[in-house]
Every structure is written in C-alpha cells, then in structure tokens.
Amino acid sequence: MSNVLVVGGAGYIGSHTCKALHKAGYTPVTYDNLVNGYEDAVQWGPLEKGDLLDAGRLDAVMARYKPVCVIHFAAFAYVGESVLDPAKYYGNNITGSLSLLDAMRRNGIDSIVFSSTCATYGEVDTLPIVETLPQNPVSPYGFSKLVVENALRDYGRAYGLKWVAMRYFNAAGLDPEGDLGGRHDPETRVIPVAIMAAMRQTGFEVFGTDFDTPDGTAIRDYIHVCDLADAHVRAIPYLQGGGESTAFNLATGRGISVREILAAVEKAVGAPVPANYVPRRAGDVPILYATGEKAREVLGWVPQYTDIDFIVKTAADWLRRHHN
Ligand SMILES: NC(=O)c1ccc[n+]([C@@H]2O[C@H](COP(=O)([O-])OP(=O)(O)OC[C@H]3O[C@@H](n4cnc5c(N)ncnc54)[C@H](O)[C@@H]3O)[C@@H](O)[C@H]2O)c1
Numbered sequence: 001m002s003n004v005l006v007v008g009g010a011g012y013i014g015s016h017t018c019k020a021l022h023k024a025g026y027t028p029v030t031y032d033n034l035v036n037g038y039e040d041a042v043q044w045g046p047l048e049k050g051d052l053l054d055a056g057r058l059d060a061v062m063a064r065y066k067p068v069c070v071i072h073f074a075a076f077a078y079v080g081e082s083v084l085d086p087a088k089y090y091g092n093n094i095t096g097s098l099s100l101l102d103a104m105r106r107n108g109i110d111s112i113v114f115s116s117t118c119a120t121y122g123e124v125d126t127l128p129i130v131e132t133l134p135q136n137p138v139s140p141y142g143f144s145k146l147v148v149e150n151a152l153r154d155y156g157r158a159y160g161l162k163w164v165a166m167r168y169f170n171a172a173g174l175d176p177e178g179d180l181g182g183r184h185d186p187e188t189r190v191i192p193v194a195i196m197a198a199m200r201q202t203g204f205e206v207f208g209t210d211f212d213t214p215d216g217t218a219i220r221d222y223i224h225v226c227d228l229a230d231a232h233v234r235a236i237p238y239l240q241g242g243g244e245s246t247a248f249n250l251a252t253g254r255g256i257s258v259r260e261i262l263a264a265v266e267k268a269v270g271a272p273v274p275a276n277y278v279p280r281r282a283g284d285v286p287i288l289y290a291t292g293e294k295a296r297e298v299l300g301w302v303p304q305y306t307d308i309d310f311i312v313k314t315a316a317d318w319l320r321r322h323h324n
C-alpha cells in the first residue's frame with residue numbers, strides 16, 4: 001500500500017481525507033502538532049506528532065514512510081484573526097509551508113496537494129468565480145495562501161515539483177457515517193454556530209441584512225467535507241499520471257444565503273434559531289460561489305452531498321451527540 005503524508009491530518013478536513021484515502025487503498029500517515037487537531041481523529045493510519053518548522057522531524061518521518069505524495073492541510077484558517085495577528089499567519093502558513101517544501105526536496109518527494117482557499121480571490125466582479133480570475137486577497141490569511149501557491153509554481157519550474165492547489169469554498173458538514181466530528185475552538189463558522197444556538201436556544205447573530213442579494217444576507221458556496229476529501233484522493237493518481245500542475249476551485253455552483261442556512265438548521269434541529277440581526281462583519285463580501293467545473297472535467301470530481309439540508313443534518317447529528 002502506498003503511503004500518503006497528510007500534514008494537518010488530525011484536523012477537520014485532514015481527518016476526513018484520511019478516511020477517504022484509506023477507503024481508496026492508501027495508508028494515510030498523519031503529521032500534526034495537534035495545536036488545533038485531535039488525536040482521536042487519527043483513525044486510519046499512524047500519527048506522527050511534529051511541527052511544520054521542525055526540519056529534523058520532517059526528515060525522519062519522510063525517510064521512514066517514503067510517501068508517494070504529501071497532502072498539506074496544516075495552517076491557521078481564520079480570516080478575522082489573521083487581520084488582528086498577521087505574524088501568527090505569516091509564520092505558520094508561509095514559513096511553515098516553505099519548511100515542508102524544502103523537506104520534500106531533501107527527501108526526493110515530488111508531489112503535493114495544497115489546501116488553498118477562495119479567500120485568495122478577494123473581492124470579485126465576476127461570478128461564478130473561475131480559476132483564471134486575478135487573485136487579490138484582502139486578508140493576511142488569504143495572502144498567506146496565495147504566497148504558498150506562488151511558491152508551488154516557482155518550485156515546480158525550478159525543481160520539478162508537481163502540485164495541485166485546491167481552492168476550497170466554505171467547507172461544511174461532517175462524516176455522514178458519524179466516525180468524525182468537527183471541533184474548532186473557538187467555533188465561528190455559520191453552520192455549527194447556528195446549530196448550537198438552536199439546540200441551546202441562545203442568540204445567533206446574522207452579520208448583515210443589507211447585502212445586494214435576494215434576501216439581503218451574504219451568499220456562500222457550502223461544499224461538504226467528504227466531497228473535499230474525494231477531490232484530494234483524485235489528485236494523487238492525477239499527479240502520478242503526469243497531470244499538469246494547476247489550481248482547482250472546489251465548490252458546488254450553488255450559492256446559499258445565511259437565511260437559507262438558518263432554515264436548514266431549523267429543519268435539522270427541530271427548533272427555531274433565535275436570530276438577532278446585527279451589522280456586517282468586517283471583511284465579509286456579499287457573494288462567493290464557483291462551479292467546480294474544472295475539477296469535474298480534469299479530475300472527474302462530482303460532489304455527492306450538494307443538498308444543504310443534508311449537509312446541515314450531518315453536522316447537527318454529530319453536535320446533538322456531543323452537545324456538552
Ligand atoms: N475550513 C474551511 O472552510 C476552509 C476553507 C478553505 C481552506 N481551508 C484550509 O484547509 C486546511 C484545513 O482546514 P481545517 O478547517 O481542517 O483546519 P483545522 O484547524 O481543523 O486543521 C488544521 C490542522 O493542522 C494542524 N497544524 C496547524 N499548524 C501546524 C504546524 N505548524 N505543524 C503541524 N501541524 C499543524 C492543526 O493541529 C490541525 O490539526 C487549512 O489549510 C485551511 O486554511 C479551510
């Protein structure tokens with residue numbers, strides 16, 4: 001069985017990808033410092049504790065497992081926090097990623113799948129977003145991911161690195177089989193926050209009702225975490241088969257407003273979300289969505305869980321069991 005080094009594999013999207021890799025016949029080797037990850041999420045292969053910046057540890061793990069590919073999820077990922085503490089984001093996301101790329105060079109590992117984000121596009125005039133649009137991120141988080149995308153391109157040209165950058169839209173939902181949860185501390189993302197508000201009957205803040213959208217609330221493209229995982233698995237044979245290094249938007253093509261999320265949450269929980277309407281959150285753009293057509297054409301990737309009621313239900317089922 002081929003080993004795949006999953007850096008950040010104890011986190012939310014990484015752990016779901018480990019499960020998908022295992023199902024596809026790979027052995028996922030998780031490398032994670034557990035700063036935001038959970039040991040009990042590592043269920044389908046070994047856990048090697050270590051930090052992106054620890055070159056000696058990376059060398060030892062790469063030499064031991066000789067992975068055919070690296071999938072790199074490890075990063076800090078809160079847009080708002082990155083504005084308040086950019087040093088944290090530049091240090092971990094940029095310096096950490098360069099440390100990983102250099103370890104790959106030293107160890108002769110030439111393929112990487114990288115977690116990028118639609119936050120690299122910034123404010124766009126054209127919808128749906130396509131991969132060829134200019135990338136002008138508005139947050140240090142988005143910028144940190146764009147710098148790494150550029151490093152991949154440069155390392156590809158200079159050193160022959162083969163890479164895929166996956167630009168996720170809003171990752172959502174949880175393993176429908178219930179093996180994995182989603183724990184973020186603090187939790188800020190709309191679906192889990194709204195579910196907890198409905199379960200506890202505490203207030204939920206809708207950030208902005210004056211966007212230029214049909215119901216006035218912001219629109220995002222919510223892509224199920226298992227569909228994200230599937231795209232990463234597909235990228236491995238793509239790169240091994242000589243596929244061109246490139247970026248893919250991972251999205252459903254369907255924009256969902258915050259009010260529509262609340263309706264889905266009310267259905268899943270069976271209780272109303274006590275909503276308070278407050279001003280916009282700094283940095284939020286009105287609408288983001290993409291078709292995912294390039295990934296469909298090139299990787300044969302077809303998202304399976306596109307119904308927002310189902311996506312929300314997978315998250316609500318887990319949160320109900322772990323209510324406390
Ligand atoms: N969640 C989303 O909606 C979303 C959207 C777009 C892109 N992304 C990107 O996807 C990736 C995964 O996101 P997530 O939501 O699963 O986050 P997460 O925090 O759950 O997972 C990240 C994992 O990386 C580990 N990690 C962080 N820094 C590390 C370091 N220096 N050394 C070793 N391990 C380290 C953490 O412990 C954690 O287990 C991130 O790169 C994020 O930027 C996420």
Ligand SMILES: O=c1ccn([C@@H]2O[C@H](COP(=O)(O)OP(=O)(O)O[C@H]3O[C@H](CO)[C@@H](O)[C@H](O)[C@H]3O)[C@@H](O)[C@H]2O)c(=O)[nH]1
Nearest residue numbers: 077117119169170188189190193205206207218258281284
């Ligand atoms: O309590 C809340 C939380 C969110 N929102 C709104 O819900 C939408 C989605 O917000 P959130 O779930 O926080 O996601 P984003 O800010 O869109 O960012 C996510 O999605 C990005 C890709 O789009 C990733 O890069 C980020 O890492 C990830 O956190 C936005 O309009 C928010 O203003 C609320 O109204 N109330």
